[in-house]
Amino acid sequence: MALASLQELEREAVMGTYARNPVEFVRGEGTRLWDDEGNEYLDFLCGISVSLLGHCHPAVVEAVREQVGRLIHVGNLFYTEPPMLLAARLSELSLGGGVFFTNSGAEAIECALKLARKRRAGGEFVVLERGFHGRTYGALSATPQEAKQAPFAPLVPGFRAVPAAPEALVRAVDGRTAAVIVEAVQGEGGIHPLESGLLEAARAACDEHGALLICDEIQCGLGRTGALWGFDHAGVRPDVMTLAKGLGGGLPIGACVASPDVSDVLAPGDHGSTFAGGPVVAAAANAVLDVVEDAGFSAGVRAKGKRLRLGLEQIGLDVRGIGLMLAFHAADGPGLVARALAEQRLVLNATGPDTVRLLPPLNVSEADIDEAVGRIGALPAA
Ligand SMILES: Cc1ncc(COP(=O)(O)O)c(C=O)c1O
Numbered sequence: 001m002a003l004a005s006l007q008e009l010e011r012e013a014v015m016g017t018y019a020r021n022p023v024e025f026v027r028g029e030g031t032r033l034w035d036d037e038g039n040e041y042l043d044f045l046c047g048i049s050v051s052l053l054g055h056c057h058p059a060v061v062e063a064v065r066e067q068v069g070r071l072i073h074v075g076n077l078f079y080t081e082p083p084m085l086l087a088a089r090l091s092e093l094s095l096g097g098g099v100f101f102t103n104s105g106a107e108a109i110e111c112a113l114k115l116a117r118k119r120r121a122g123g124e125f126v127v128l129e130r131g132f133h134g135r136t137y138g139a140l141s142a143t144p145q146e147a148k149q150a151p152f153a154p155l156v157p158g159f160r161a162v163p164a165a166p167e168a169l170v171r172a173v174d175g176r177t178a179a180v181i182v183e184a185v186q187g188e189g190g191i192h193p194l195e196s197g198l199l200e201a202a203r204a205a206c207d208e209h210g211a212l213l214i215c216d217e218i219q220c221g222l223g224r225t226g227a228l229w230g231f232d233h234a235g236v237r238p239d240v241m242t243l244a245k246g247l248g249g250g251l252p253i254g255a256c257v258a259s260p261d262v263s264d265v266l267a268p269g270d271h272g273s274t275f276a277g278g279p280v281v282a283a284a285a286n287a288v289l290d291v292v293e294d295a296g297f298s299a300g301v302r303a304k305g306k307r308l309r310l311g312l313e314q315i316g317l318d319v320r321g322i323g324l325m326l327a328f329h330a331a332d333g334p335g336l337v338a339r340a341l342a343e344q345r346l347v348l349n350a351t352g353p354d355t356v357r358l359l360p361p362l363n364v365s366e367a368d369i370d371e372a373v374g375r376i377g378a379l380p381a382a
Contacts, residue, residue: 002024002036003022003023003024003036006024007022021338021341023035023041023341024036025041028043028051028054028055028056029054029055029056030054030055030056030057030361030363031043031044031054031055031360031361031364031365031368032055033055033347039345040345041341041345041346041347042345042346042347042368042371042372042375043055043347043360043361044346044347044348044358044359044360044364044372045347045348045349045357045358045359045360046359046360046361047250048219048245048349048359049187049219049224049245049246049325049359050245050246050248050250051246051249051250051361052222052223052224052245052246052247052249052288052292052361052362053246053249053288053291053292053361053362053363054361054363054364055250055361056250057249057287057288057291057363059287059290059291060249060250060251060284060287060288062287063283063284063286063287064251064280064283064284064287066283067082067279067280067283068280071279072278072279072280073275073278073279073280074279075274076272076273076274076276076277080278080279080282081279082279082280082282082283082285082286083101083277083278083279083282085282085286086099086101086277086282086285086286086289087099087101087255087277089286089289089293090243090255090257090289091257093228093289093293094228094229094241094257095237095238095239095240095241095257095258095259095260096259096260097257097258097259097260097261097262097263098257098258098263098264099255099256099257099258100255100256100258100266100271100276101253101254101255101273101276101277101282102244102253102254102255102256102273102276102277103252103253103254103273103275103276104134104244104252104254105133105134105139105216105218105242105243105244105245105254106133106134106135106136106139107134107136107244107254107273107276108218108242108243108244108254108255108256109133109134109136109138109139109142109181109216109218109242109256110136110138110139111242111256111266111271112179112181112214112240112242112256113125113138113139113142113156113179114138114266114270114271115212115240115256115258115262115265115266116178116179116211116212116214116240117158117178118265118266118270119178119212119262119265120176120177120178120179120210120211122158122176123158123176123177123178123179123211124158124159124160124176124177124178125141125142125158125159125160125177125178125179125180125181126160126161126162126169126172126173126177126179126180126181126211127142127143127144127159127160127161127162127180127181127182128144128161128162128163128164128169128181128182128183128186128194129144129161129162129163129164130144130145130164130186130189130190130192131143131144131161131164131181131182131183131186131189131216132145132183132186132187132188132189133181133183133216133218135148137152137155137156138156140152140155141155141156141157141159142159142181144159144161158178160172164186164192164194164195164198165195165198166195166197166198166200166201166202167201169198169201169202169205170201170202170204170205173202173205173206173208173209173211174209175209175210177206177209177211178211178212179206179211179212179213179214179239179240180202180205180206180211180212180213180214181214181216182194182198182199182202182213182214182215182216183215183216183217183218183219183220183230184199184215184217184220184225184229184230184231184233184234185219185220185225185230185321185322185325187218187219187220187325187351187357188219188351189351190327190351190352190355190357191320191321191325191326191327191351191355191357192320193233193320193321193322194234196234198234199215199231199234199236200234200235200236202236203236203237203238206239212238212239212240212262213236213238213239213240214238214239214240214241214242215229215230215231215238215240215241215242216241216242217229217230217231217241217242217243218242218243218244218245218254219245219325219359220325221241221243221246222243222245222246222247222288222292223292223297223298223301223323223362224246224301224323224324224325224359224362225301225305225322225323225324225325226298226299226301226302226305226322226323226324227298227323228292228293228298229241233322237259238259239258239259239261239262240256240257240258240259240262241256241257242254242255242256242257243255243256243257246288246362247285247288248281248284248285248288249284249285249287249288250284251280251281251284251285252281253276253277253281253282253284253285254276291363292362297362300362300363301323301324301362302323304324304362304364304366304369305321305322305323305324305325305326307366307369307370308324308326308358308360308369308372308373309321309326311369311370311372311373312326312328312373312376314373315373315376315377317329317330317376324358324359324360324362324364325359326357326358327351327355327356327357327358328355328356328358329354329355329356330350330354330355330356331354332353332354333350333351333352333353333354333355333356334350334353336348336350336356336379337349337350337356339379340375340376340379343378343379344375344376344378344379345375346372346375346376348376358372360372
């Protein structure tokens with residue numbers, strides 16, 4: 001069906017929550033996408049870090065194909081192998097405790113919030129300004145952005161937002177705090193790595209007051225920053241972490257992972273999800289982990305991130321971020337992104353009026369990095 005027909009259907013039958021770009025994609029492979037007219041695009045956004053290993057990575061496709069032809073769903077009243085193996089692997093690679101699977105990032109946050117509130121009844125949450133944790137009511141309440149929150153008030157009570165600075169955060173934590181929630185690199189907020197010392201200060205304040213430290217690794221985890229987890233850069237271990245986006249290599253799966261101390265807080269009946277942790281999405285996630293858990297993989301991300309950053313700096317851009325989670329300043333971010341798509345067939349994203357974000361697949365080649373830099377450099381206002 002042609003793009004114009006899809007737009008007509010959208011106008012008739014789809015809630016207007018998304019400002020879509022006027023392109024219809026029909027196929028993807030690696031860093032490349034093709035539209036309905038056969039034009040090839042270079043994708044440096046990968047579904048906002050979802051297609052972590054590029055489009056249709058052969059190992060993900062094969063794992064899904066094998067599982068989907070054998071058993072698609074039985075629900076969480078029974079056992080299947082892929083999610084149990086995945087939980088064991090995720091636990092071993094991170095906090096060492098239990099895993100709760102979800103279908104999305106916001107749901108992983110909901111699980112973390114419920115766990116923390118159950119552990120400290122009536123407890124409060126300390127969150128950072130510019131943070132983003134999702135659109136469901138709990139996750140939205142943890143996302144202190146006026147435009148996103150205001151139309152939906154009243155929100156869940158008990159959230160307190162503080163500036164992303166160690167002193168402000170430490171002052172806000174006390175014996176009533178259930179948890180502090182942070183992203184090691186604030187993604188939707190515009191690719192801002194946390195100030196040095198902030199995670200360490202948050203860890204110390206949580207320890208002092210018996211609160212939990214929750215790291216939201218939904219965007220910055222799974223190797224994106226050149227370390228397996230964003231918190232690895234600070235040498236800090238949270239009590240709980242949340243994952244989603246790239247975990248399924250394009251399929252919808254999230255996870256809330258706990259440390260052993262708090263793995264038993266949620267008991268039978270406390271939480272659940274019909275679809276979550278099904279064998280197909282878990283098989284995809286196992287295939288993703290096969291690739292990213294290799295120590296050499298993170299080193300590769302660091303090297304490629306450096307190349308991309310240097311390339312962008314060499315064409316005069318003001319770059320921030322870490323690993324392959326980068327952004328640059330642009331006077332008109334959305335305008336530049338639209339021109340990159342239309343004129344250079346390069347997929348980027350603006351996280352605000354003056355920020356252009358790049359989240360290429362982690363297995364992007366050096367040649368593709370150089371090509372993306374060349375395409376950005378060819379845009380007049382870049
Ligand atoms: C750090 C972070 N947390 C949570 C979410 C919400 O994830 P989802 O859109 O899958 O609900 C996002 C999505 O952008 C995110 O970047």
